[in-house]
Amino acid sequence: MKVPPDLKYTKEHEWVRVRGQEAEVGITDFAQGELGDVVFVELPAVGQKLTQMKSFGTIDAVKTVSDLFAPVSGEVTAINADLKNNPALINQSPYEKGWMVRVKIQSPDELGKLLSAADYEKALGAHA
């Protein structure tokens, strides 16, 4: 199971890639494996404001549905439109082609509340 070292993570299995003022968000390899085949993702509209650790969407897999939690607060600047026709990208490429939203980071302090790759892997240890 992949946990790229350059990303930050939540305990709820989202990842964040910080690029300047922007954060790209998705779910982790562990999360997609637990969910199984993703068939539908419901994402916020561009311009919507997200609040850290509040739900910003849902993800339907064949067997189950799960909330998506915002790792950081801020305005949505882009959503991954490819997921509409091909939600399986989340299974196939959770850290790249399966990204979900980009958010304009509202307060960089919030990044401090996220887990490092090493801490996330430790948290996963409890599942393994």
Add this chain to the structure above:
Amino acid sequence: MLDTTSTLKRTPFYARHLALGAKMVPFAGFEMPIQYEGIVAEHRTVRGGVGVFDVSHMGEIRLRGPGAKAYANRLVTNQVDAIPDGKAVYTPMCLESGGIVDDLLVYATGSDRLLVVNAANFEKDLAWIHSHAPSDVTVVDENEETAQLAVQGPRAEDVVARIYGDRVRDLEFYTFFEEGKGEDWTLVSRTGYTGEDGFEIYVKASRALPTWDRVFEAGAPALIRAIGLGARDTLRLEMGYCLYGNDIDETTNPLEAGLGWTVRLNKDAFIGKESLVEKQRAGLARKLVGLVLDGERIARQGSEVTSQGEPVGTVTSGSMGISIGKPVAMAYARIDNAAEGTKLEVRTRGLETPASVVGRPMYAGGSVRAPKPRRAT
């Protein structure tokens, strides 16, 4: 509380599942494979080729003795006494109230009746069957000693014929043959739960692993794959087949579940007959219907069904209809909203999705040799 992790049983195929990298989950007291490569791929394998399911968690109970046929016929709603040797029958088994104790297969094997029941209900069923048994019937628990594989898909016949010979090709839907004695006993039946042509193979647990290996050898040219319980559920749901615990249970009766074709109200006394005759006479208040959703959100068990906002039912099973391309569900709908073509809504996570009542099966493209449904009489 039970400590589920330490009390889970394993089927004889457990090591094979691990070797294939299955994701194992607790199911009905067993540690079972929910998926190997993924539910969508596995579902498509069965619709288009051939797949094999470990269904050894299912429970086998044999009725033996001079009264076995008559007793089996009293336990279940369908006709299972005067049926030819080699015939299998799907049937509910009811409470006096008409509520469903379980749904099962009954195999007519000589003067015996072999009942194959749901894993989650096995202990309950066994106690129920013991408690009503007359003195000329012996109830034999064959659960632990029996392993079962389901080989399902349009290419299943070639695979199974390669192992058991051409008589496999002559099996009609819902018939079977047996061969061998003692530990070599094998039962091959043309039955399944997928909507595709297919077979269920029963062997003694001591022969389980060699049987698995023969199936995979024989299936190699057809690219056979192991299929988990996840795809078993999506396959059966597209066919509108009931799953005990979701769509039917002790609070639902076979008539409202759309299983009227399995209820022989004109046969001799059976448990639940009076109640079912009365329910038939009074008319049904609700019916289990198929739904196809016009949207992307998936209906889940417990989702509310409404008609222009008014509650008229509840979803009992819901998932992605992988071969249909839209979310599908089954729901109990108030009888005035149960006709095919009725437009309803399913409320999932606060939002309404339009849905249409459709006939079961919802997926019509399967290779299964469908039985002629018998009208309730």
